[in-house]
Amino acid sequence: MAPPPSSLSPPKIPMELHEINRAKLTKSLRDHLSLSSRPLKGFVFLQGGEEQTRYCTDHAELFRQESYFAYLFGVKEPDFYGAIDIETGESILFAPRLPEDYAVWLGEIKPLSFFKERYMVSMVFYTDESATVLHDRFQGSGKPLLFLLHGLNTDSNKFSKPADFEGIEKFKTDMSTLHPILTECRVIKSEMEVALIQFANDISSEAHVEVMRKTKVGTKEYQLESMFLHHTYMYGGCRHCSYTCICATGENSSVLHYGHAAAPNDRTLQDGDMALLDMGAEYHFYGSDITCSFPVNGKFTSDQGLVYNAVLGAHDAVISSMKPGVSWVDMHKLAEKIILESLKKGCLLVGEVDDMMVERLGAVFMPHGLGHFLGIDTHDPGGYLKGATRPSTSGLKALRTSRELQEGMVITVEPGCYFINALLIPAMESSSASKFFNCEEIGRFKGFGGVRIESDVLVTTDGCVNMTKVPRKTCEIEAVMAGGPWPLKKSSNYSENGGES
Ligand SMILES: [Mn+2]
Numbered sequence: 001m002a003p004p005p006s007s008l009s010p011p012k013i014p015m016e017l018h019e020i021n022r023a024k025l026t027k028s029l030r031d032h033l034s035l036s037s038r039p040l041k042g043f044v045f046l047q048g049g050e051e052q053t054r055y056c057t058d059h060a061e062l063f064r065q066e067s068y069f070a071y072l073f074g075v076k077e078p079d080f081y082g083a084i085d086i087e088t089g090e091s092i093l094f095a096p097r098l099p100e101d102y103a104v105w106l107g108e109i110k111p112l113s114f115f116k117e118r119y120m121v122s123m124v125f126y127t128d129e130s131a132t133v134l135h136d137r138f139q140g141s142g143k144p145l146l147f148l149l150h151g152l153n154t155d156s157n158k159f160s161k162p163a164d165f166e167g168i169e170k171f172k173t174d175m176s177t178l179h180p181i182l183t184e185c186r187v188i189k190s191e192m193e194v195a196l197i198q199f200a201n202d203i204s205s206e207a208h209v210e211v212m213r214k215t216k217v218g219t220k221e222y223q224l225e226s227m228f229l230h231h232t233y234m235y236g237g238c239r240h241c242s243y244t245c246i247c248a249t250g251e252n253s254s255v256l257h258y259g260h261a262a263a264p265n266d267r268t269l270q271d272g273d274m275a276l277l278d279m280g281a282e283y284h285f286y287g288s289d290i291t292c293s294f295p296v297n298g299k300f301t302s303d304q305g306l307v308y309n310a311v312l313g314a315h316d317a318v319i320s321s322m323k324p325g326v327s328w329v330d331m332h333k334l335a336e337k338i339i340l341e342s343l344k345k346g347c348l349l350v351g352e353v354d355d356m357m358v359e360r361l362g363a364v365f366m367p368h369g370l371g372h373f374l375g376i377d378t379h380d381p382g383g384y385l386k387g388a389t390r391p392s393t394s395g396l397k398a399l400r401t402s403r404e405l406q407e408g409m410v411i412t413v414e415p416g417c418y419f420i421n422a423l424l425i426p427a428m429e430s431s432s433a434s435k436f437f438n439c440e441e442i443g444r445f446k447g448f449g450g451v452r453i454e455s456d457v458l459v460t461t462d463g464c465v466n467m468t469k470v471p472r473k474t475c476e477i478e479a480v481m482a483g484g485p486w487p488l489k490k491s492s493n494y495s496e497n498g499g500e501s
Contacts (some may be wrong), residue, residue: 005210006235008203011160013284015120017192018074021185025072026089028181029147033086042145043134044072044084044178047163049079067376068149068160070285071186073119081127082161083134083360086147090122092133131167133438143172151179155372155379155400180372180386186375187382193375194284194430194458197410201456201467203236203289204208204228204281208470209486212477215275217297221265222246224277232281242287242378246278249296253449254418256368269296274304274497276452285376289412290468291454298481300474303444307417308474314415315453315472318370322413322457322464326405329396332370335415336362336395343417346442356436363395364427367420371412372400374456380410409459410467418450463497 023170030040052057063078073082073093081094088361093116096471098109112124125386138144148162162175187195207228214227225245230237235237247265248258253276259265269275273296280288293311295304314335321334340356343349343365356362373380385389391397405411424442427433471477471486498500 414454416452
């Protein structure tokens, strides 16, 4: 009998998770205000995401909550506001007052008590009551103070939108205190947050294995995407992905963000291609970010194995070294060094690896950063603390964080090695770097594309745990693609360190 298509089912969503998040923020904010001798009064006030339509039409885009609002309140509906009373810790949701014909087109209009119970908040009012409610509840003299969310996202360079509502002029507003404190709360994950990220990883890992098994020459890239989406939605209840699927094969696998509208995963798989599939499902806002690379025909050639093992060596070495206190910049350099050593061993490069490091040759083969925080956003915020500066050298400047690891961080480990003409040709022609290249050997890799191996890793007290469970060794991949079982057995769980998982 064929094995069941999935061993998983969607777990219950714990709304206490958001209660814990709110308590964490309230404590951090109170500590911060006490330290600067400011009164412990006022409200955190956030505006949730608004429903959007497609351009000028009435086609409603599928709504996904704004991430900071999701973190604090877990609300899945659009057009809410939320407040936390800093003095009492009480939480207040403000729901939109819906028009009568909502009940005809969109379903029953829920009473406020419904939201109070579902989201476990202290009270619920309508959004048009927010100014009055906050004024009435404020226990102080003068205008009540609102802590609004305003700050830079260091990955997008965009700013979060501070709440705006009718009557805001009746309040004092603080636009600078909340953002760094709330962002820092999001960096360290609670047990409940880790459990959701683990489920997103489990269902996505299973889907990756499913796709790997069904990949064959002649398949379209979008069919791989489709199989992944089906599996994570059908068996995991994941309606959203953390990001747009990258299903790159052949030369496309050196296009780092392939899969966008202008390159929509539409190539036909050829014999001899490598596939690079970067796909991750999201469950109750919390995401996963996983990349598998493998040969389309199920059998590694020696060149494919050379590049793949260079990247796997970097991936495993980083995971073996990760623990609290370790610098992420050092981990990036470790990955670069192992990739360069492997390329030298494979005769693609010649000379001293230390000299290559000085020349920043690692960035020619891996132009992106080693990894990023993961949570409610794929590139979860907090990579650069206020005042922190980005490294400026090539490769390192692409890092989405330069911080030291701390217990409770979830960060992706995603080394890669790509043959990108736009980087390789200038480097091979440069007066200082050309001496390192064995042009004849590298010529064989024209059109190869690239390899990336990406796992989601939780930093623990004394080490880390790899939350991603997919075949990684070349022999494991070949066995699974030939129809073998996955997981093989418990002992194959090699990529963790420090204590038990
Ligand atoms: Mn990633």
